[in-house]
Structure formats: structure tokens, C-alpha cells
Amino acid sequence: METQKIDMFMMMNAKFFESYHLNAVREKLLTIDESKWGMVQTLQLKDPTTALIISIVGGGSLGIDRFFIGDTGMGIGKLLTCGGLGIWTIIDWFLIMGATREKNMEMFQNALY
Amino acid sequence: MSRNKLYWLFLIACFLGFIYLLYHLQDSKNSTFGVCIIKNITGIPCPSCGTTRAVKLLFQGNVLDSLQMNPFGILVTLIMTIVPFWISFDLIFKKDTFHKSYIQIEKTIRIKWLAVILIVLVLFNWIWNIYKQI
Numbered sequence: 085m086e087t088q089k090i091d092m093f094m095m096m097n098a099k100f101f102e103s104y105h106l107n108a109v110r111e112k113l114l115t116i117d118e119s120k121w122g123m124v125q126t127l128q129l130k131d132p133t134t135a136l137i138i139s140i141v142g143g144g145s146l147g148i149d150r151f152f153i154g155d156t157g158m159g160i161g162k163l164l165t166c167g168g169l170g171i172w173t174i175i176d177w178f179l180i181m182g183a184t185r186e187k188n189m190e191m192f193q194n195a196l197y
Numbered sequence: 198m199s200r201n202k203l204y205w206l207f208l209i210a211c212f213l214g215f216i217y218l219l220y221h222l223q224d225s226k227n228s229t230f231g232v233c234i235i236k237n238i239t240g241i242p243c244p245s246c247g248t249t250r251a252v253k254l255l256f257q258g259n260v261l262d263s264l265q266m267n268p269f270g271i272l273v274t275l276i277m278t279i280v281p282f283w284i285s286f287d288l289i290f291k292k293d294t295f296h297k298s299y300i301q302i303e304k305t306i307r308i309k310w311l312a313v314i315l316i317v318l319v320l321f322n323w324i325w326n327i328y329k330q331i
């Protein structure tokens with residue numbers, strides 16, 4: 085694909101991935117052909133900040149933050165245990181942004197590999 | 198999520214759950230102490246408040262009382278008793294049946310109509326909890 089398009093994509097979407105993912109994302113985008121550009125652009129990447137807001141504002145102890153990023157199993161775990169007896173809720177205030185970025189990378193890989 | 202990470206997470210979660218349950222079984226007098234953030238802050242019970250008491254009732258053989266306390270109790274008991282054996286089986290025989298089932302269940306639950314039904318059930322349970330003043 086054209087480098088210009090890829091650079092634009094990287095600029096727009098850098099915040100959705102961990103910094104150590106960015107190189108792999110860029111390399112992958114360079115190898116795929118033009119026909120997949122539409123698919124790359126329409127990926128529903130989740131915003132880490134939104135996940136953090138959900139986690140802090142009260143969705144944390146019901147597992148809504150985990151459901152939001154597509155981690156359904158962990159979400160059910162949090163829901164059934166009152167947010168891991170309150171401990172998991174607090175831990176997730178710090179982990180949820182990273183977890184969102186990991187999930188985004190997973191989604192990116194599932195779509196293109 | 199990778200297989201090993203998932204397995205250790207589940208094992209640790211079940212282990213902590215059993216420790217908490219043992220602690221709860223030992224001092225039954227201290228029943229006003231709650232760990233739920235929502236209940237402590239707002240005073241309104243959350244959908245899963247009362248699960249520990251439901252599990253305790255289930256272990257004492259009062260299935261109906263347990264269901265009335267919180268239906269989540271039976272679900273949690275099932276998960277906490279089956280999962281450790283399933284994971285040990287997988288770890289010993291070096292298979293990944295639990296990992297595959299976990300991914301499959303996640304996929305199934307994400308089907309729209311099923312998700313809507315489950316959310317409605319949880320909300321209904323929440324309303325019931327508030328009504329019961331757990």
C-alpha cells in the first residue's frame with residue numbers, strides 16, 4: 085500500500101495501539117494490497133480513554149468496561165463477583181487502557197492475518 | 198488471551214474465591230461487613246450482592262433459599278467447582294479444551310438476541326435485589 089496512506093493511518097490511530105505494536109502494524113500495512121484498505125479503515129477500534137471513563141464512572145464493578153472492549157469472559161467474571169470483591173475494579177482502573185490497546189491489536193490481527 | 202495466562206488467571210481467581218468463602222464461613226457474626234463498592238458508596242445493592250450468602254446457603258443444602266437470595270450463587274458455585282478440575286485436567290494432559298470452550302462461550306454470548314436476554318435478566322436480578330433490600 086502507499087506509504088502516504090499508511091502514514092495517515094498511523095497518525096490517526098496511534099493512540100489505539102501500544103507503542104511496541106506500532107512497528108508491527110506499520111510493517112503489516114506495508115505488505116497488504118490496496119483492496120484491503122477499506123477493511124482497515126472501517127475497523128471498530130475501541131478508545132482506551134472511553135474504556136477508562138466507563139471503568140471509573142461506575143461500570144467497573146459491573147464489568148461494563150470489560151464488555152465494552154470485547155473481553156466478554158472477564159466481564160462476566162467481574163459482574164458475578166461484584167467487580168472481584170472491589171479489588172479487581174481498582175486494579176482495572178490502571179489496567180483497562182492497556183487491555184483495550186491489546187484487544188485492538190487482536191482485532192487488527194484477526195482482520196488482516 | 199493466551200492459554201496459560203487464562204488458566205492461571207482462573208486458578209488464582211478460584212483460589213482467592215475459596216479463601217474468601219472460608220473466611221466468611223468462619224465468622225458468620227460479622228455479616229454487616231461488605232466488600233461491594235457500589236453498596237458501600239450508594240447504599241443500593243448491585244446485581245451480584247448476596248452471592249456469597251447464596252453460595253453459603255447452597256453448601257448448607259438450602260437450594261431454594263439460595264435461589265431466593267441470589268440466583269448468581271448457583272452459577273458461581275458451578276464455575277468455582279468445575280473450573281479448577283477442568284483446568285487441572287488440561288494442564289496434566291497438555292490439552293486446551295477449556296481455552297477453546299471459553300472462546301466459544303464468549304462468541305455465543307456475543308450473539309445479539311442472546312446478549313439482550315442476558316442483560317435483561319441481570320437488570321431484572323438487580324431490581325429484585327433492590328426490592329429484597331439485600
